[in-house]
Amino acid sequence: MKVTPTTIADVLIIEPKVFGDARGFFLESFNQKAFDEAIGEHVEFVQDNHSRSVKGVLRGLHYQIEQPQGKLVRAARGAVFDVAVDLRKSSRTFGQWVGVELSEDNHKQMWVPAGxxxxxxxxxxxxxxxxxxxxxxxPAHERAIAWNDPELDIRWPDVGGPPKLSAKDSAATAFRMAEVFV
Structure with missing residues (x-):
């Protein structure tokens, strides 16, 4: 696998080796040993999630203030613009964001650590x-920050109209009012 650091050191782009021919492709989407070596520590995953959404759906900005989750994310079908925002108050990149397109064509994954x-x-x-x-x-510890918070100034791609949000995401808090990590 190829690992590329982002502008936020702990957030990584991971590209698995893809073996393709006229029949299609094969890739190893996860290998515990290779992943641990890539990020320099052992990470234990406890849950796998799968969501399907239509064009223009924006899910987030989500986090859990207790039981924080590290996430290894990918688009198995279609394409998304994926964003991570550093909420670690002690970090030199606190309040900064990084975004990357993840798609079924580029096979990229993003490692988003807890925090x-x-x-x-x-x-x-x-x-x-x-x-x-x-x-x-x-759910009791889940929090959401407004996707369009002016202080974060995330540059979302144009999808031809306003994003489709859940009621929870529509009512998300401003970044400066959000609970953050130490």
Whole structure:
């Protein structure tokens, strides 16, 4: 696998080796040993999630203030613009974001460690988004920051109209009012 650091050192882009021919392709989407070596520590995943969304759906910016989740994310079908925001107050990149297109064609994955808010915007007609998490979903501890917070100034791609949001994401808090990590 190829590992590329982003402008936020702990967030990594991971590209598996893809073996393709006229019949299609094969790739190893996850290998515990290779992943641990790539990020320099052992990470245990406890939950796999799969969501399907239509074009223009924006999910996030989500995080859990307790039971924080590290996430290894990818688009198995379609394409998304994936974003991580550093919520670690002690980090030199606190409040900064990084975004990358993940798609069924580029096979890229993004490692989003615990301590980050995460979101994705569907760019294709629909997308199957898959992610592994390092802790279990804990709805009582889930928080959301507004996708369009002016202080974060995330540059979302144009999908031909406003994003489609859940009620929870429509009511998300401003970044400066959000609970953050130490």
């Amino acid at each position: 980050f808010a995460h979101a994705f915007l569907v760019l294709s007609e629909s997308a199957d988004f898959m992610y592994k998490t390092t802790d279990y979903y804990a």
